[in-house]
Amino acid sequence: MLRSALLAAALVGSLLSPAAAVPASTDPLAAVNTFIGTQDAGNTFPGASAPFGMTQVSPIGTNYAGYEYTDTALKGFGHFFLSGAGCWEQGGLVGTLPVTGDIGPGAAKFDTTQPSSFDHDNYQSPYTHDGEVGKPGDYQVKLTGYGGIDVATTASTQVGLERYTFDSAAPAHVLINTGQANVKEPVRSSTIRIVNNHTVEGTVTAQAFCGGGDYTTYFTTTFDRPFTSYGTWSPTGGTAGSTESSGGSGLRGAWLSFDTNENRSVTARTSISYVDPAGARANLRTSGYQSFDQIRTATAKAWRNELRSIDISAPNPADATVFYTALYHVLLQPLTGTDIDGRYRGLDKQIHRAIGWTYYQYFSLWDTYRGQNQLLALLRPDRARDIARTILAIHDQGGWLPRWVYADYETNTMTGDPVTPYLVDLWRFGALHGMESKAFAALKQNATETPPASLAFSGRSGNASYLSRGFVQYDEKFPHKGQDVDPQHGASATFEYSLADCSLSIMAAGLGKTADAATLAQRGQNYQKLWDSGTTDRGFTGFPRPRTADGTFYTPATGPYDPTSQSGFHEGTAWQYQWMDQQDVPGLLALMGGKENAAARLDTFFDYPDLVTDPSGTAHTKWVVGPYSYYNQFRYNPNNEPDLHTPWMYDLVGQPWKTSAAVRAAQTLFVNAPNGVTGNDDLGEMSAWYVLSALGMYPATPGTGQFLVNAPRFPYAAVHLRNGHTVTISAPGTDPTQLQYISAAKVNGHSYPKTYLSLAGMPSLSVSYQVTSDATQATWATSPSATPLSPCTSQ
Template sequence: MAISVIRIDEESGWLPKWGYGTVETNIMTGDPVTPFLTNAYQQGLLKGWEERAYRALKKNADGVPPAGSPAVGREANKEYIAGGFAPYIKGRPHAKPGDSDYDHGASATLEYALSDAMLAEMARDLGHDADAARYAARAQNYRKIFDASTGFFRARDTSGAFTGPADPAQSEGFHEGTSWQYQWLVPQDLPGMISLIGGKQAANDRLDSFFAYDRLVADPAKTAREVWVNGPYAYYNADKYNPQNEPDLIAPYTYLSTGQPWKTTDVVHAALTLFTDTPTGMTGNDDLGTMSAWNVLSSIGVFPVQPGYDTWGLSTPVFERVDLTLDRRYYPRGSLTITAPGTSDGNRYVQAARVDGSPYGRTYLTTDALRHLTSLAFTVGAQPSAWGTAAEAGPPALN
């Protein structure tokens, strides 16, 4: 699939945003192809194709498709590269079918910056040091749309002025979400973003409000269904987590970076109550398997928390034992067993973790580490513990 995406660029002139058969639909915004291909690269799936993939990604990251191309690519890239943000232009006519980054300038800025961070890592690995430095600098562009007066991200117009309602729950310029829900889409530099909003305590307070944490602990399933969920396509005018759509799917794992990893488990397990084996058991729009994948990975306690990179956050599995058979071309050990004896709703907090029998205190693993493990074992209990709370325990900033 990844190689097919590269061939689409070589045969059509540009990487797809949302290819559907032989048609480029240009649905959604941002730059989803960069995390997709850089993740494939990090997983070892582009052997022999690395430079071809990089050339296509660099062209996509630094330019805009010509008028004759069906692709829109990074439609607002000229403004983004010049000023560090994609402007929000309400009601701008669409030059091509599909969605427009100008309609969603704030979220497009966050997505461009995230993609730049991932491309910086790939460039560095391949020896393109000047490109790596340039993309790493651009990865900090999330700061350009931070409004210090509100403490939230906010859209800017073509003049650079903040625009739309100051209330982050009523914000404009975010695709299928609000500033509250896009707040956490800075996995390339969570420490930097947390610093912007006032440090770990301020971040934890905001996360607790976002997840309605006190109500969640008292009644997880009711909170998920009555506080978080307001209809399958109710994307706007909200200050709470939306577990039915993509913009904040990694948000529960932010607690891994704020020193309170047990809250990740609380939130994840509450969200998992939305998935059942009934006709209404798939929450929201599955979007080609996205929600299903979130459900499966979160259930086994290993979830990719930095798109396009090789960082996997850890939380308490809902199963006592999971046996994974892995492709030996990429995982030499061929299998991974994850255990959490006694795990249950009342016994859901990690007390300790071991990898291949050795104590492990961090709240994440890398793909390289997973490739060479045969066992990941959790000891669980009824109360939160100090596991994973050390200063260096959380996922690292990338660049």
Template sequence: MAFLAGLAGPSPAVASTSDSAGNQLTDLVSPFMGTANQSNTFPGATLPFGMVQLSPDTGYATGYDYAQHTIRGFSSVHLSGVGCPAGGDLPILPTIGDIGSTDYAKYAVPYRHQREKASPGYYRVGLSNGITSELTATTRTGWQRYTFPATRKANVLLNSGQALHKVVSSEVTVLDDHTVAATITGSGFCSDTRPYSLHTVTRFNRSFTAHGTWSGGRVSDGSSHSSGAGPRGAYVRFDTRGDRTVTATTALSYVSLAGARRNLEREGRGDFDTVRAAARQAWERRLDQVRVQGGTEVRRRMFYSALYRTLLSPNTGSDADGSYNGWDGRVHKAEHFTYYQNWSLWDTYRTQAQLLSLLAPAQTRDMALSLLRVRAEGGWLPKWGYGTVETNIMSGDPVTPFLVNAYNQGLLAGHEEEAYQALRQNADSVPPANSAFEGRGGNPRYFAKGYVPLDTNARHKPGDFDSLHGPSATLEYALADAALATMARGLGHDDDARRYAERGKNYRNVFDRRTRFIRARDADGAFLGSADPKESVGFHEGTAWQYQWLVPQDMPGLVRLIGGNNAANARLDQFFAYRHLLRDPADTARHSWVNGPTAYYHQDRYNPENEPDLNAPYTYLSTGQPWKTADVVQAALTLFSDRPDGITGNDDMGTMTAWAVLSALGLYPVEPGMAVWGLTTPAFGRVDLTLDPRYYPGGHLAITAVGTSPSNRYIQSVRVGGQPRSATYVTGADLRSAHTIEFTVGGRPSRWGTGAADIPPPLTGR
């Protein structure tokens, strides 16, 4: 992995404490975290879960790359940390002089990092053309303030025909001397998808003196309309010899131009500085839910920058009046909840979903209800939903642990049976041929064989398909089935519960007892590919070494198959390069584990840059050696910082940063779908969590670990609600009732958590 020393330019600036009275948590956040080395984050302005995520695009596939030095425009839609181009709609750029090229790759303006600053809800950059651009946002509007040199030809270019994704067609209209409307119809996220449309209305705070549009490469001065495929856009011009500032406010709607107008009227009032202050306050309130004490300033900056990133998605999809565009192509109304969209479920179900259920349970409930709307209106639950489009990206059945987690955290009250029936349909069948959803496409053979055979020629919908990833899809299906069994049992569907729990053991059907590793099998049952697990075939973005630990629903059963605790611990030690790790944790993480953000294959080590083995450091909690979890987690946390290279791998809508936040808290969701939290040593002496009292009575949880440090990292004892706890986990019920978790730490491993009864309980039964 390349680190910041290899990047051009100095460190980016974060808005200083002089921007507000007193020290605030927002001062600890760097939105530049993860903007290098393919972590794919963005530094621009947004609110928590905002529809608008306004940020500069530098020419990089997913928006902003710290190593690039020109800005093509400030566009309104971004997806934080994703691995494929998406968003980048309506890049707007201030320029000076005559309008030349209509290609934003050619009219892009250079900039330097020394003239960049960012903090939550605010971004500023000085461009080489002498213009300073500032960004801020509300939930549905993006605000841009430009300070021009004194000139007659101060332009603002609104490019509707280019974006990060494929633009199928666009239409731009100058409505009056203050306002420009645009509709962009786009397609694509990792694969071809059916188109969707985004509507925008941009209002300027002063009259422009001239305007025009472009179609293809031809600029038409005075024109007010351009539509169709290819390059399209409009420019507006101001005379800034007297007043050098221009403010543009862009409202979005996935419903209609009328919806964008309503959003503009609702959220487009006030001035730039007032909106910026409100955005900062909104972030301060969110971050203030987690107050840490102790640790170094470097660690605190990493923590709050990571926490910020986890709160960016999913994104608001409904207009201010509750209208949203459904998956049936019709307009619907979200009554008494916010409709959310953009579902990177294969990634987020492992970490970010559980963190949100703890820190943002009301929003998590709305997110779960939004998924139920997708099923009601689109006919199926999504796997990776972008806007109102199923992309079928990634594999397995990630929506099940996501929704079962919401159920087991008590966030589906009044909708339990609706959710269960949607999940049952998803788990027990496949979408019809005329549906855009791939769903669990491997189900027919999974039911017949007990595993998903590897079949690269299987028929499928556009996107990924599970038969191409037979062994890893089998593990994902089994995990989801075991989680669903807990929901079935809780709702009294006992026959279903037994059936799903039994299917939760199907991982055994792809376990090769000769090599003692998971392997791909064909439809006749033969194991495929090399017997060397690092050269395994059929695993989605990983190898058998990394996927072998993806059995959180039955870790005791997996350990028995491997050969017992001693054999499992020996394999874990090899996997983590444990002997070297004890000598040099940071070097092990950087040079033994990390091989590059997309180096998924031919590896026999832990890959902290991708999702399949994110839970692996916590496997030691189930093998009688919980102190090794503390060792591995400490090493992995060295990969995170508030710098541009401070996230390992694609952040994938907050997945990796949620891992860092949870691990720093000492609470990690070891069984996706279940309210079971593994314990490890917190990174801070004290953490105070302010929780929503509607879901967590008392509204407060204090986690203490007096004296914790890298050298004082081993748990000696734990008290939960004042009572001794030898188990290596707590439950959601504990978090709702205990109010305190007290760790006593020391410099040497202890006997805490080493008993056979101390391990997290398997979902499939002991």
């Protein structure tokens, strides 16, 4: 997206000051700035959450993801949020807001005879950024309406807490809104019931995002002291003394009044469950008798432990803030799905119990298979194992492997076959130990069949054509079960299937299934079936082109085929998807006419001459042209997933110094400001890209366990693996403000002339680089033997 220099300049100053006071080498927790990504469609939330938490507490503003930094008022504090997702319908459920003033017939602000008095768009409060705090597990803000109210929030894994401190002793209330949530989040129905003078509970049934089905959230809220009076509202208005409101869509909630003459502080605790009311109550009890401050301290400790999985030396505090905030965003999801007693609601809508492990929810697989998954597997193998077990449970209980699971609903959002490289990489990193055969059987079923119509899953809906002819046909009218379906994006689906098949061939070979491995490896070359050697663009000949059901290349009715059009490609173009064949680089080079021609095409793709002279300007104006501008482009799009790996294609064509340049330019899009994430953060994928690239490595080819390298961003980093091993990366003289290249490398003290590291066994490694600012001295690893062998090539 085009960044606003004026906005960044205005906001950076206020946001830098807390992090700048804390050297990155002392406390990564203090370096995190949760406001990064809350502007320009980053779609992150600034509020409180535990690592991988079920419950979050964050403000509700004008963004469909919750909060926008430029908001001038807050509608409440919701208790479920996703970080960085792109679809409209998401979260903000059970919004609470402290207010003051009279509530009753004819009251100035809350007139019970006027239902609109209880619309959060009307009762929202202005607030100030002065003193606003956004740290892991700790969000604080000053509401400037209703006489002034200080709000502090924190969260444990299953419980969210708010502490409201009223400036005045005016009639004080807490509103709990169940009928409204984030902007564009349809609430289908809700209930709220006052249980006693401390406790309220209820349900919210809302629509899963991207037009998905409905899911139900159960909640319980309890207060640290009794409320003196109460009432509920419904679409017809408010009723004092009423203990319940229930029904379909529309305004619904409750107000709870407190005597603040002597004690002006009220603390609320809210837990949610996807199982039943008993689950929400049990989850609430996990907070026990711990105070707000004790829970905030415990959550901070948990976050510090998570963030210390990577140590960096960052001379510039802002760099430390960007890095640790990115790592923080990586470690927010997937979300815990099990209640404290181990129960969870599966994809069959039935209740199951996970004994000794955690069932997770919210899997944006099309995004996260490209980096976040591998980073979690490295840093948190125990969680990765539970994630793998969750994916297999979804298969067992729902009947098929997932693509984009939202709560207990398969949305079928996005296309291709992301679950295959996702699970194969978990196998490669050891997270499927003891489950290998079961996983392979599920993956083979997914790769060779299509789900029956009775199941909610789409699976590989293009398999009929793909298995018989090697490509997914382009059919804009192909029927679909969810938002997306593969044949409507047949060309990109073919590339995704081919990459997935290659990754599965690696797993098959590792399990001794030689026949399956050979078949799948051959299918890993299927992307070639779409190569049209007759298409030319910008001086280059040969591009991917969709094929229709009759096998012919697609030609639009309006004229000749254009490789920058959206036809047949999902959130990208032929220019961008032409590089999604990293599993067969020799085959790609043959199609493009050799290494020199491929490198020249990459130079055009990245606008390399301008990149060298103006890295930031090129990234901000040539590559990024809008948060959702996926089409009509022939450049690199760092906002979106299909070509995230493309800078490392220079590694694979023998020009590794250009990889370092392209990565360093893309990193300028990540800054310590609200607009500091490029594109949607997509449940941590974009942040994972930044963390990995800053360390100087990226997992470009699924299933291999190999990380292609680039010049790291920091002079020193240590990645602490949970198996007791550590990967240290040193690069003295590193200066992230300029382009730098690798001129020499050593691994464990020995000269290392290769452009990749193998981390599949999670070994201890000591990697050291010499870096230079002179590209002419960057002749390291340019020989043909420097690149990894392609796992699925016939060349």
